[in-house]
Amino acid sequence: MIKLLSHLKPYRIAVTCVLVFVFLQTLSDLYLPTLLADIVDKGVMYADTHYIWRIGGFMLIVALGGTLCSVGASYLSAKAAGGFGRDLRSRLFAHVEKFSLNEFDKIGTASLITRTTNDITQVQMVLTMMMRVLVMAPLMCFGGIIMALSRDVKLSFVIIAIVPVIALVILFISKRTIPLFGIQQKRLDRLNLVLREHLTGIRVIRAFNRTQHEQSRYTTANGELTDTAMRVNRMMAAMMPVMMLIINCASIAIIWFGGIRIDHGGMEVGDLMAFIQYAWQIMFALMFASMMFVMVPRASASAARIQEVLDMQPNIEDPANRAASSGQQAKGSVEFRDVSFRYPGAEMTALTNISFKASPGEVTAIIGGTGSGKSTMLNLIPRFYDTSEGAVLIDGVDVREMTQQALRETIGLVPQKAMLFTGSVTDNIRFGREEATDEEVRHAAAIAQASEFIERMPEGYQSVISQGGTNVSGGQKQRLSIARALVRKPLIYLFDDSFSALDFKTDAKLRAALRPETTEATVIIVAQRVSTVMDADRIIVLDDGQIAGMGTHRELLDNNAVYREIVMSQLSEEEIA
Ligand SMILES: Nc1ncnc2c1ncn2[C@@H]1O[C@H](COP(=O)(O)OP(=O)(O)OP(=O)(O)O)[C@@H](O)[C@H]1O
Numbered sequence: 001m002i003k004l005l006s007h008l009k010p011y012r013i014a015v016t017c018v019l020v021f022v023f024l025q026t027l028s029d030l031y032l033p034t035l036l037a038d039i040v041d042k043g044v045m046y047a048d049t050h051y052i053w054r055i056g057g058f059m060l061i062v063a064l065g066g067t068l069c070s071v072g073a074s075y076l077s078a079k080a081a082g083g084f085g086r087d088l089r090s091r092l093f094a095h096v097e098k099f100s101l102n103e104f105d106k107i108g109t110a111s112l113i114t115r116t117t118n119d120i121t122q123v124q125m126v127l128t129m130m131m132r133v134l135v136m137a138p139l140m141c142f143g144g145i146i147m148a149l150s151r152d153v154k155l156s157f158v159i160i161a162i163v164p165v166i167a168l169v170i171l172f173i174s175k176r177t178i179p180l181f182g183i184q185q186k187r188l189d190r191l192n193l194v195l196r197e198h199l200t201g202i203r204v205i206r207a208f209n210r211t212q213h214e215q216s217r218y219t220t221a222n223g224e225l226t227d228t229a230m231r232v233n234r235m236m237a238a239m240m241p242v243m244m245l246i247i248n249c250a251s252i253a254i255i256w257f258g259g260i261r262i263d264h265g266g267m268e269v270g271d272l273m274a275f276i277q278y279a280w281q282i283m284f285a286l287m288f289a290s291m292m293f294v295m296v297p298r299a300s301a302s303a304a305r306i307q308e309v310l311d312m313q314p315n316i317e318d319p320a321n322r323a324a325s326s327g328q329q330a331k332g333s334v335e336f337r338d339v340s341f342r343y344p345g346a347e348m349t350a351l352t353n354i355s356f357k358a359s360p361g362e363v364t365a366i367i368g369g370t371g372s373g374k375s376t377m378l379n380l381i382p383r384f385y386d387t388s389e390g391a392v393l394i395d396g397v398d399v400r401e402m403t404q405q406a407l408r409e410t411i412g413l414v415p416q417k418a419m420l421f422t423g424s425v426t427d428n429i430r431f432g433r434e435e436a437t438d439e440e441v442r443h444a445a446a447i448a449q450a451s452e453f454i455e456r457m458p459e460g461y462q463s464v465i466s467q468g469g470t471n472v473s474g475g476q477k478q479r480l481s482i483a484r485a486l487v488r489k490p491l492i493y494l495f496d497d498s499f500s501a502l503d504f505k506t507d508a509k510l511r512a513a514l515r516p517e518t519t520e521a522t523v524i525i526v527a528q529r530v531s532t533v534m535d536a537d538r539i540i541v542l543d544d545g546q547i548a549g550m551g552t553h554r555e556l557l558d559n560n561a562v563y564r565e566i567v568m569s570q571l572s573e574e575e576i577a
Pocket of ligand 1: 374
């Protein structure tokens with residue numbers, strides 16, 4: 001929590017003003033009962049109307065000053081805490097953006113969302129309160145005790161006897177609630193995860209009639225969160241009445257003993273009135289402090305979750321010393337040099353001793369069964385993950401020696417799962433290169449065989465793609481993501497099973513249109529279909545993370561059993577011949 005509070009630095013002037021304002025407001029609160037006692041003892045008792053008007057007017061000015069300070073403190077504390085929350089959210093977002101896929105896998109997307117939203121709000125809320133209570137509670141409590149002592153020492157024993165009782169109640173409640181806050185945030189994570197899966201997978205859930213199962217999963221997560229929240233809130237709710245009971249008992253005791261002291265002539269009526277007000281102020285100060293005792297641990301649990309993300313160092317970072325440019329123009333050749341890769345925490349390697357070179361102007365295809373490591377191979381080129389052994393080189397330079405920005409500028413990736421963003425068709429294609437002209441956008445769409453369906457859309461290129469691209473078909477989505485990569489005109493094209501949702505005819509047409517566009521680029525295509533890879537200059541056959549064969553279609557057909565098996569399962573005898 002303390003570490004996070006360092007983000008308040010830019011708001012130190014506002015925070016100082018809040019502390020000063022709260023200090024002044026508390027002084028005015030402490031001064032008012034004394035003035036009241038004076039009015040009663042010196043004005044009312046002696047029927048001195050002039051005195052009552054004079055001190056009454058002064059009281060009004062003190063109260064007004066206190067109110068102004070209170071308004072100022074509220075305004076500035078809300079402003080500082082709001083700014084703190086905004087800055088922290090931006091900082092967290094910027095930090096998470098640097099994460100490699102490893103860190104995303106570790107924390108989980110749902111938890112990252114909760115941490116960036118709800119956890120920061122918790123800290124922000126407590127901060128707003130803390131700025132006031134931090135000064136007000138001790139000042140009011142000790143100031144109240146001193147003022148009460150100055151009014152009547154003997155009667156002050158009532159207050160001194162009550163304070164430990166209140167302290168015990170606070171201790172009892174906070175000991176029970178603190179552990180529950182961490183659990184509550186975890187349960188909120190879980191609820192977000194279930195909700196997220198439910199909303200993104202709604203089609204599958206309905207198709208498999210799993211709505212009821214999902215509902216019960218949601219109900220369980222919701223119930224668990226409610227349970228914890230109820231337990232916490234029950235205790236918090238009990239705190240207020242218990243405190244009020246103690247304060248009222250203390251008031252009765254003060255009036256009882258105070259009455260006796262007045263009867264004996266040891267105390268004045270005005271003093272007793274002031275005394276009661278001080279007693280209430282002390283109790284309220286303790287109550288605010290107790291609320292902080294309960295809220296700070298909750299915010300600390302949230303702060304720890306935020307700090308955990310901020311402390312997490314992305315395990316893929318730009319090199320301190322960038323590789324010196326060879327002076328030659330970048331061409332985009334890709335080389336895997338004895339590459340092995342194991343996912344963090346996995347027992348088996350996903351790739352073992354992979355070596356090959358793909359040069360500009362060539363099409364390299366990777367084929368293999370599901371889970372054989374094809375996507376993993378592609379993910380190593382833009383450095384989504386780093387190799388465990390060996391190196392991936394672009395134009396002879398290890399990708400770890402390049403900045404991620406420079407590396408990714410050379411790449412046009414079409415991912416296995418087409419991903420579109422909310423915005424128009426043009427916006428989505430231009431995502432590949434912001435400065436692309438309308439002409440270039442249309443050209444890319446034409447090569448990707450997308451112009452026909454785009455022009456059929458009600459507003460053509462300006463038609464809006466809804467969230468997650470739900471208003472276009474799977475094949476259309478794939479074609480738009482291909483257009484997005486094409487408009488970038490990169491040196492290296494990575495197609496990760498990008499033609500799978502296209503029919504054979506469109507697949508063939510697209511690849512034919514692609515050829516003249518990519519004559520100078522290095523093209524790497526991952527595919528399941530033999531027909532997609534047949535014409536490639538080099539086909540890599542991947543089997544269980546290892547290269548089982550490499551060559552042209554003809555060569556592999558003649559001397560590679562794994563490839564022949566794949567081909568036999570897909571093509572007829574005539575097609576093979
Ligand atoms: N994030 C991950 N963490 C741990 N293991 C993973 C991860 N992603 C993939 N794997 C494992 O690595 C292996 C290779 O997966 P990869 O996705 O590269 O296969 P693929 O050949 O592309 O399969 P497909 O054709 O089905 O897409 C698989 O055994 C898979 O279970």
